[in-house]
Amino acid sequence: MREKCSIRLLLAGVAVALAIGGGIGFFAGTRKNWEGYERRIGLLREKNEMLLARQAFLRQEEELAESLKVVEPEGEEKAGAEGFVLLEDGGFVAVYMADRKTRYAATGILIQELPKELQAEIQEGKVLEGEEQLYNFLESYSS
Numbered sequence: 001m002r003e004k005c006s007i008r009l010l011l012a013g014v015a016v017a018l019a020i021g022g023g024i025g026f027f028a029g030t031r032k033n034w035e036g037y038e039r040r041i042g043l044l045r046e047k048n049e050m051l052l053a054r055q056a057f058l059r060q061e062e063e064l065a066e067s068l069k070v071v072e073p074e075g076e077e078k079a080g081a082e083g084f085v086l087l088e089d090g091g092f093v094a095v096y097m098a099d100r101k102t103r104y105a106a107t108g109i110l111i112q113e114l115p116k117e118l119q120a121e122i123q124e125g126k127v128l129e130g131e132e133q134l135y136n137f138l139e140s141y142s143s
Helices: 002-067 116-124 131-141
Strands: 084-089 092-097 103-110 126-128
Touching (some): 084 116, 103 131, 126 131
Antiparallel strands (some): 084 092, 084 126, 092 103
C-alpha cells in the first residue's frame, strides 16, 4: 500500500511539474510570438503609410497633368519664336500664345499664391520666349 501511495505521489508530482513547466513554456512562447506580432504590425503600418503617401503623390501628379493639358492652337499658329504670355484667368495663371488670344494651356497655379512682383507681371502679361522658359516657370510654381 505504501508503494502504491508513493507511486501515486510521484506521478502526481511529475504531473504537477509538467503542468507548471508547460505553462511557463506556453507563456514564454506566447510572449515571443506576441513580440513577433507587434514587429509585424509595425512593419505593416509603415508599409501602409508609404502606400498612402504614394497614392497622394500620384493623385497630385494626375491633377498637375490635368491642369497642364495642352489646348491645340487654332489655325497654323505655333509657339516658336513668338513665345508665350502668362495671363490671369479666373484667379489662375493661364498660358496664351504670343497673340494673347489663343489659349495654349490652363494651369492649377493660383495667382494669389505667387510673389507680388510676379503677380503684377502676370496681370500685365508676362512674356516667355519659348517652351523651355514656360516649362521652367511651370516647374517652379506648380505644387
